[in-house]
Amino acid sequence: MKATGNDPRAVSRGLGRGGILVVTAIMALGLASPAAADTFPGNYDLRLADDAIQTYCLTSTFFLEEHKVVPEYAMYWLDQTTQMSDMSQGTCVNSTDAKWYDANLPAGIRGERVCIVVGDIPSVCDRSNITLDFAELDIGSLDWEDRRKTACHELGHSVGLNHHSSGAEGCMLSGEVPSADVQWRRYTTHDVGHINAAY
Amino acid sequence: MLTFVAASLLVGYVVGGCGGGSGTSNLNSDNLDDFVAEIRRGADVDYTPIKDAADAVERADVIVVGTLTNVRDGIAIHGEDGLWNEMLTLEVSVEDVVIGRALAPTDPIVVQVFSSAVVDVEALRASLPKERVILLLDEITDWSPFAGARFTYPDGIDGETRLFTPFSDGVVFDGTEGPVNMLVDPADLADGWAGDSTFEVLIDRLVAATHPN
Numbered sequence: 001m002k003a004t005g006n007d008p009r010a011v012s013r014g015l016g017r018g019g020i021l022v023v024t025a026i027m028a029l030g031l032a033s034p035a036a037a038d039t040f041p042g043n044y045d046l047r048l049a050d051d052a053i054q055t056y057c058l059t060s061t062f063f064l065e066e067h068k069v070v071p072e073y074a075m076y077w078l079d080q081t082t083q084m085s086d087m088s089q090g091t092c093v094n095s096t097d098a099k100w101y102d103a104n105l106p107a108g109i110r111g112e113r114v115c116i117v118v119g120d121i122p123s124v125c126d127r128s129n130i131t132l133d134f135a136e137l138d139i140g141s142l143d144w145e146d147r148r149k150t151a152c153h154e155l156g157h158s159v160g161l162n163h164h165s166s167g168a169e170g171c172m173l174s175g176e177v178p179s180a181d182v183q184w185r186r187y188t189t190h191d192v193g194h195i196n197a198a199y
Numbered sequence: 200m201l202t203f204v205a206a207s208l209l210v211g212y213v214v215g216g217c218g219g220g221s222g223t224s225n226l227n228s229d230n231l232d233d234f235v236a237e238i239r240r241g242a243d244v245d246y247t248p249i250k251d252a253a254d255a256v257e258r259a260d261v262i263v264v265g266t267l268t269n270v271r272d273g274i275a276i277h278g279e280d281g282l283w284n285e286m287l288t289l290e291v292s293v294e295d296v297v298i299g300r301a302l303a304p305t306d307p308i309v310v311q312v313f314s315s316a317v318v319d320v321e322a323l324r325a326s327l328p329k330e331r332v333i334l335l336l337d338e339i340t341d342w343s344p345f346a347g348a349r350f351t352y353p354d355g356i357d358g359e360t361r362l363f364t365p366f367s368d369g370v371v372f373d374g375t376e377g378p379v380n381m382l383v384d385p386a387d388l389a390d391g392w393a394g395d396s397t398f399e400v401l402i403d404r405l406v407a408a409t410h411p412n
Contacts, residue, residue, distance in 0.1 A: 043241075044243055045241035047241070060280055061346075099280060101283060102345065103345045106339045108258065109244050110245045111244065111245040112244045114315045116284075116316055129284065131344070139247065163384065174383075175246070176247070
């Protein structure tokens, strides 16, 4: 299975919080990164995660093992295909960056990411709640792929990505995966460039 | 504050009748742009897109046309792991009901929409758009996101209130240059839905879809 994006082993790890502040300040001045043909962060709150290490937990809403592996998949591939790192915290704590929920979402919503805690830094979201609705994701075909695509999608929002941010394929597409191809479960090279420039 | 945007359509019901134009002028788009930009902040969803008017009628419990009259705090939902989401309340004066007439005209309609800690309710209130809006709604009166979810209600809403939530691509304003979707970008709309028509044509399509041949 070929991962989309830069080789995570060939580049240094994240900048840390101070680095993010610098990058954010640069972006705020309109000096976009080389990868930035579009806006980044392009999620609707225009905020980055607080640093390159994405701590995460699965809340008590997860019961089924086949569901628990889905957020793990997304976190793993964020770590493997970008300069960000994933770090499981087991138990959710106040400082956890990404709290995953297994829930019944209404009105055809497959997954949701909400910035739930903001701190003193205007360009940063300190914590995101990420929710997956497996019943909605399992409508139609390619359920295994759909689950992982949406987990990748919502995690992407939490680190700053928008829908179709590159105009190309990747997990930031809305709705069902068009095929079982791995590209729909990964960030595009363009999106990886944004992430790596910011973290 | 945290907002898991809710729209509470506390209905100022005007008239039944489907699909007619009101003659409302398409002004105030500065407000509409500001409102849309603010209400989206911090909540991003992946959703099953509405394919076309027929799909909208098939999936929605209620479709109404109206105008927003107020925005305020909404419902908060907690679980064992803390706060899951909060909501905003939008109050809407309903002009037409395309489907869902089983809702009595005097019934309040309360709609929940996802939002975030980033949204400024005062900014939303200051930019409340005057444009007419189509809302495709899913009833969530008995809905609970997960076992053990606890609901905290704002003034005027309680456990007896009938609750609705809009489809992500199902809140469409009558913008100056065409329909404006409140929660998603035009590029995310299905080709057959809301992207290639005027507001009035969209209503006509929805009405027509309620009476398939």
